[in-house]
Amino acid sequence: MRTARRHTGWIGVAAATLSTLAYPATAAEAEAGRFQKLSVYLERNMQDHDAEIRFEATGAEDGLAALKVLAPAERTVIDLKTPDSKLGLRRLTIESPEPTDDGIVRTDFPAGAYRFEGTTTKGASLRGEAQLSHVFPEPAAFEYPRPDQKDLPAAALTLRWSAPKGIEACAIVIEQTGSAYEIRALLPGSARSFTVPEGFLRAGRAYKFAIGTVAKDGNRSFIEAGFTTARAR
Incomplete structure (x- = not known):
């Protein structure tokens, strides 16, 4: 959505993390190799008739040196690396272009489970999964x-x-x-x-x-x- 994509974050007005979009990690979860937050969702603009997909991932305390996301049928849709960074990246938001035909987005990114695999700058492995649906809510x-x-x-x-x-x-x-x-x-x-x-x-x-x-x-x-x-x- 062109209006929303120009902005960088939500202000805290009655803001609580949506439990279905992300899960906070406890210390035990971080030690077990889980991401602190994962989500994948579709967004559409009713006026412009466009749509996009967004991926969000937050790693552990150490930054990510690599992140891979696999779509259903094990197709790699994201493969990022930070080979020359000692800090890596802790939080990433990745979005697609916004074609006016949302069928293009749905075809490229099928509904189902998306598997996230990360490696921290200290060599630890993180794994997690997020579900993508193709059903949009009715607009306001x-x-x-x-x-x-x-x-x-x-x-x-x-x-x-x-x-x-x-x-x-x-x-x-x-x-x-x-x-x-x-x-x-x-x-x-x-x-x-x-x-x-x-x-x-x-x-x-x-x-x-x-x-x-x-x-x-x-x-x-x-x-x-x-x-x-x-x-x-």
């Missing part, structure tokens, strides 16, 4: 503001939406057009509103916002639109 629908609505208040603005039942989370992205300012929040699946923190919005500025429904398997469907705040009087 904007209630307020309406797409491309103008002259909205720059203070105490609350976004509202409707969403299907049974989703795991709602992902919110708000960005100021032409600047680096952004807000990202991961809310519980029951959330239907989000009040923009005071001081973020400016008078007479254009903004883009997106709402994503996140399924229990991690797949997500985004809708996005723009709005403009009223000029200062």
Whole structure:
């Protein structure tokens, strides 16, 4: 999703790690050679009609010198190495291009179990598995503001939406057009509103916002639109 891919992380607004997307490792798990976090999921943009796949992996305390991911039928889809780094890489997020035909993504990355194999800079082996589903959640629908609505208040603005039942989370992205300012929040699946923190919005500025429904398997469907705040009087 083009809006979401420009950002680097979620702010902590009612944020809890989704247990179905990742598992935290205890010290015993790390000693047993398990990753601290693994996930693989699909993401689509309802407006642009594009889709992508994302892989996320967090190793142990030592960085990864190598990471391999095998799709169902043992086909290697990721094979990374850091041969000249003493620290390695501890956390990686890898995403595909975004073709407008999500069938291309599904064909290249079939549903099923993806096996992660890592080697740390100290030679320890890490292994884990994550499941990929091809089923997308139903998208949310904007209630307020309406797409491309103008002259909205720059203070105490609350976004509202409707969403299907049974989703795991709602992902919110708000960005100021032409600047680096952004807000990202991961809310519980029951959330239907989000009040923009005071001081973020400016008078007479254009903004883009997106709402994503996140399924229990991690797949997500985004809708996005723009709005403009009223000029200062």
